[in-house]
Structure formats: C-alpha cells, structure tokens
Amino acid sequence: MEEARENGGVGGSVLPLASLISPTGNEVQISELEGKIIGLYFAANWYPKCEAFTPALTAAYHQLKEHGAGFEVIFVSCDENRPSFERFHRAMPWPAVPFGDIGCKKRLSERFQVEGIPRLVVLAPNGEVVQPDAVELVHRYGDRAFPFTSARVAELEADEQRKFASQTLEKIFSVNGKDYVNGSQEQVPISSLVGKTVGLYFSAHRCAPCIKFTAKLAAIYSNLKGKAEDFEIIYIPMDKEEDGYLRSCSDMPWLALPYDDGASSGALARYFDVREIPTLVVVGPDGKTVTREGRNLVNLYFDMAFPFTDEQIRLLQEMEDEDAKGYPPSLRHTGHRHELSIVSDKSGGGPYICCECDEQGLGWAYQCIACGYEIHLRCGRDMEGRAE
Secondary structure (H helix, E strand, C coil): CCCCCCCCCHHHHCECCCEEECCCCCEEEHHHHCCCEEEEEEECCCCHHHHHHHHHHHHHHHHHHHCCCCEEEEEEECCCCHHHHHHHHCCCCCCECCCCCHHHHHHHHHHCCCCCCCEEEEECCCCCEEECCCHHHHHHHHHHHCCCCHHHHHHHHHHHHHHHHCCCHHHHHHHHCCCEEECCCCEEEHHHHCCCEEEEEEECCCCHHHHHHHHHHHHHHHHHHHCCCCEEEEEEECCCCHHHHHHHHHHCCCEECCCCCCHHHHHHHHHCCCCCCCEEEEECCCCCEEECCHHHHHHHHHHHHCCCCHHHHHHHHHHHHHHHCCCCCEEECCCCCCEEEEECCCCCCCCEECCCCCCEECCCEEECCCCCCEECHHHHCCCCCCCC
16 A cells, blocks of 8 residues: 555645535535545546446445445546536535645545546545545445455455355345336236246337337347247346336336335345446356347347357357458458458457447457448348449
8 A cells, every 4th residue: 555645644645635525615624534544536527437437436325325334435636627526516415626626636546546437546634545446346345345354355355255256146136125026917927937037128208229129139039939939038127217217117027126216126236336328238047147248149140049058159259250251351442542451350350349230249350451331241231232
C-alpha cells in the first residue's frame, strides 16, 4: 500500500483543503472524515459508465451508513463545466471536492494515476491506499466488499466459488423466497425446469438494444421449441416500474420472474455480475452456469448455439473455419471504396460489428486494413465486383 504523507490521515496528507461541498451546496469540514475509510470517486456526468455505476455505489453507501460503517465517499469531478458537475452531484449523497478547486483535482488525479473513469480509490483512515480501484468490487459485491482489503476480497471470492460449485436452479431463485415463475396463464414451479437448459434474460422495456435483441431471441426460442429442445427462458426484469415489466412480458413468449420492485432482479444481477442489458445467462441441465455470454453467442450463431456449451461453440468455430475455405481471399463491397481482405482471429480478426447488417461478428470477416471496415463473410457473398 502507498505510504501515508506527512500529517497522517486523509485531511492534510491527501486532501490539502479545509472543506468539501455537500450536494446541497453546504460546506463539509475535512475534520468530519477523521477515522473513516474514504472512497475517492473520480467520475463525470457525460460518461455513461459513470452514470451506470453511481446508483450501485449509492446503494452500497446507504447500506454501509445504515450499519454504522465508518465509510465516506468524496466525488472528484471530471466534468467539463459547473452546471454538469452540480447536476451530477445532486444525484449523489456524499460530498465533493469543490468544482473550482482545479489544483486539488489535478493533484489527486496525478497522485493516484487516474487514466480512466469511473474510478474508486479506497483509502484507509491514515491515508494509505487500501484498493486502487474498487469499482469492480462494488459492482460484484455491493456493500459486502467493505472494507475493501485484500483479505476481504479473498474471502468474498472464496465464498463466490463455493456458491457456484454448489449452484442449482432452485438455489438461484431462492433469492426471492418463491419457488415459481410466471407463465402466460399460470405459475410455473422452478422444480419443473430442473434438467433443462435455462436462459436468464436480463432486460427492460424502454431499452433500444433490448427491444432489438428480444425480437431475435424470440425467433430463436420459437425455433428451438419447434425442435422440442429442453430449453426455457426466464425474463429477469430490470424495469424500474411494474408497468414496464408488464409491457415487457406482453412482448415475450417465455416465463418471467415475478415483479418485486427490483429486489430479486438486483440480487440475481449481482450474483451473475450483470453490467449491461440485454444479458443472457445460460444455466445447464445440472444447474451450473454454462455461459454469461448468451447474447453474444445468439448474435453469432443463432439457434445453432444451443446448448451453448464450450463443446458446441468449438464445433461451430470448426465449421466456420472449414466454410471460410470456400470464400475468395478478397472482394469489393458496394458499401466501401477499398478492397476488403479475408481475415480470421489468427490474422487480425476479432470481435466486430458488421458494417453491412449491423450484427455482431467474431473471427472471420472481410476487413479493410486501412479503415477498419468489416463485414461478415456471408454478407459479402453476393456482392458485385468480387475480386478474382
């Protein structure tokens, strides 16, 4: 850990200023931080990841305050102007370095080598660094991450491994105290889903990416049901209001977790470390997690991704490698002025969004080396002007 500076404690050694500012504009004396563990929160109103992380940090903060933990957060703004700073700070329950104290903010950024946001630097009461960046820990464990020490992190990770090792479908859904999910007309016991491959679909009604993916997933769900595959999907609502939940359910042909103001959904999102929506977590017939990347696999392989196992994905990748041999090494695409060359994940390819169909791709692609323009092999198949 970094050694404390000359005066000891956060005030003086880390924050060379007399006071902070509360969200309502009142002064907060540095002396009030004495003896507390401090989280320096570097963030900005304009960055979506900061907007997404702030509610998670706020929830953990309130929980720790309720339990009397000696913890405080200090907002170190990276906003470009005072109105943006004030608007963002009003949504937070903790004090901030005054926006006009540019020197202090610069010294803090340099001292803790802040190169990206959001960043949460956790300091011990004596000013030593306990955790250089606790954003990941708050996302995964919430208030349970406190006091953010290496020993606490090791304890949480060991507990997490034990939970995943003994995971069953019934245990996953024990968080809401109910042993059923909602079907279109009736309650469906969780026990009736044991032995099936189950997709946990984290989504919300007013979410453009969710709307797009839900339509694709519904088509794949219908295809798999038509093949009599033992597959089911359960909607895990990330809706803030019940009306949104009900609207989502009306658009989905699968089961749904009962709505309870987000308590159960939030617990499941933390358990599976869900950071964005839509997310599709796939649980196998044995109740163990198969993958948290179900959305990516559906986008890449459609219903052929079922049952989403490593073995199935390897088989699909081998098929892609074989199919690629039948494509020309280069082509001209009507959507781009340069010649495109075929690439794989071993020769410059990787995850991409196809510039032709706007869908995800991985590995094999036609790529413009100069511009980064990429399309699926299949999207280039019928294009005119193909090179010899």
